[in-house]
Amino acid sequence: MSSEVLAPRSDPTAAPDQGLSVAPSAGLATAGYRSAKYNPGEWLANNAAALQRAVSDRLAAERIQRASRALSAEVEAGTLSAQSRGTRLLGARLQDLHARRSELARGVERLAAETELLLGLKRRLEKALLTTDIPLTIATDNLGCRERRFGPDLVEDQVEEELLKEVELIRNVQALLRRTLDQAVNQIRLNREAKQTLELDWSDKHEAYTLDDHCGRFNNMSTSTQHYPSSAKVHDQLCDEEAWLKFTEVNLAEAERQCESSVSLRSLCERVLQETAEDLQAQSAAVDQSFSQRCLELSQAKSQLELQLSQVLQQIGVQERNISSLQQTIFDKEAPLRVAQSRLHYRAQRPNMELCRDQPQISLLSEMEEISGSVSLLQQQLSEARGSLAQLEDSRLMLEKDISCKTHSLFIDRDKCMKHRMRYPTVLTLSGY
Secondary structure (H helix, E strand, O other): OOOOOOOOOOOOOOOOOOOOOOOOOOOHHHHHHHHOOOOHHHHHHHHHHHHHHHHHHHHHHHHHHHHHHHHHHHHHHHHHHHHHHHHHHHHHHHHHHHHHHHHHHHHHHHHHHHHHHHHHHHHHHHHHHHHOHHHHHHHHHHHHHHOOOOHHHOOOOHHHHHHHHHHHHHHHHHHHHHHHHHHHHHHHHHHHHHHHHHHHHHHHHHHHHHHHHHHHOOOOOOOOOOOOHHHHHHHHHOOOHHHHHHHHHHHHHHHHHHHHHHHHHHHHHHHHHHHHHHHHHHHHHHHHHHHHHHHHHHHHHHHHHHHHHHHHHHHHHHHHHHHHHHHHHHHHOHHHHHHHHHHHHHHOOOOHHHOOOOHHHHHHHHHHHHHHHHHHHHHHHHHHHHHHHHHHHHHHHHHHHHHHHHHHHHHHHHHHHHHHHOOOOOHHHHOOO
């Protein structure tokens, strides 16, 4: 049977064409009814064609429906699989982010702790450096005070050598503390820079963790999802996972390196503070020991001088009494000398032969010579006694001057310098505590 559908015939009720003339005829009145109808064969063919077409369309529709259901199921399965894989990968990514974020947080905490410890040592270094001005002032003041010594005590003794060593040591310690302080300040800056880098990385990872966690909570029932057609274009601007891992590893490695440098520098600072404090204290003890020894020497010398002065003063008194005794003895010889001279004078007036060298005359001459010789000896002895007294007076002046010099030196060393050195800082203070 042909599937063609018969074309409809012309409508007999349609208006006739105005260009045609219809002739009136009795047969023509029924001709329109016959020409507008199909014959049975045509009706059957048309009905069969309609049925065939409906069956074909229905089968085609069923095939499309089956293909659509299969495609929908396949697409749904693929979508669910892709979504599940994306969710799983987001979960794994969250774990990686959490692990990296935890490492960064530990690095930040360690850097913060190291920086705080280093800041404490920096404050100790600054305090120790400031404290060294006290021993430097004490040492320079001691040197200045000892310059006011006079006489033979203005000597470059062991005390002055130790004081000069102390001044040089303090200046070297100050230079060392300044260099160490500069290193600490620089390390603190590096620690803060590394900490800031880790904090920025941690902040980025925290924000990425928040976004990925938010993305992981999306599902097909979420009402907050929207269409973002241009979101896939950002993929060209992303870094690969290896670069992402390397970036954090480099930051952590740099932070670890700065932490190790900070630990080493802290150990160095502790050692510098301890050793410099011990060196300064040891040199201070050496200076104090030399001061004590010098004061002992001055005290002994002063005692010897005072003892010698007392003996000299005693001798001066004895010599003065000796001189007085000699003068009295010489004065006492005047009367016998006058008697002998008077006897000789009057006996020289004897007349004529009576003027002879008799025994009285010889005795008088011998007496007068003896008295004159005794007076001469006494005068010579008096002169020597007076010379000795003058020398004793010179010795007394010299001893008194030396005693005054020793007293002044003792006052400078013991009462000025050593008392000033009692303000010397302790080891703890020199260590920055």
